Amino acid sequence: MVRIKRGKTVRKKRKRLFQQTKGFRWGRKNRFKLAKDALRHAMAHAFHGRKRKKRDMRKLWQLQINAACREDGLTYSKFIYGLKKNKIELDRKVLSQLAQNHPEIFKKIAEQAKS
Numbered sequence: 392m393v394r395i396k397r398g399k400t401v402r403k404k405r406k407r408l409f410q411q412t413k414g415f416r417w418g419r420k421n422r423f424k425l426a427k428d429a430l431r432h433a434m435a436h437a438f439h440g441r442k443r444k445k446r447d448m449r450k451l452w453q454l455q456i457n458a459a460c461r462e463d464g465l466t467y468s469k470f471i472y473g474l475k476k477n478k479i480e481l482d483r484k485v486l487s488q489l490a491q492n493h494p495e496i497f498k499k500i501a502e503q504a505k506s
Contacts, residue, residue, distance in 0.1 A: 405423055408423070408426055408427060408430060409421065409426060411430055412426040412429055412430050412433075415429055415433075448484075449483060451487070452483040452484055452486070452487035453467060453483060455487040455490055455491065456470065456483060456486050456487055456490055458490070459490035459491075459494070459497055459501075460501060463498060463501040463502075463505075465501060465504065465505060469504075470501065470504050472504075473503070473504030473505060473506075474500075474504050477503055477504065477506075479500065479503065479504070481500070486500070
């Protein structure tokens, strides 16, 4: 039987891991055991961060819509209820952009939601 040495595969695996941990502080960038653990934690945080980003953006849009509604004498909840009742299907991102960039259009939508 031929003896199989794993030098190439191990080197390739470690090289890839160290490329991913480049920029980490202290031994977490160049010591395999520490780098492997640091990368595992970093990937977990990145996953949660991608989910949290969606949550945070929706919160921001709601705040911006609420601020624009208050100028027209409406609360956010009454505004959204009015939209659903009048079958106006615009998502919060679009409503937020309208409130910021096109306030006159947003006012028309708010008037429809009031009635």
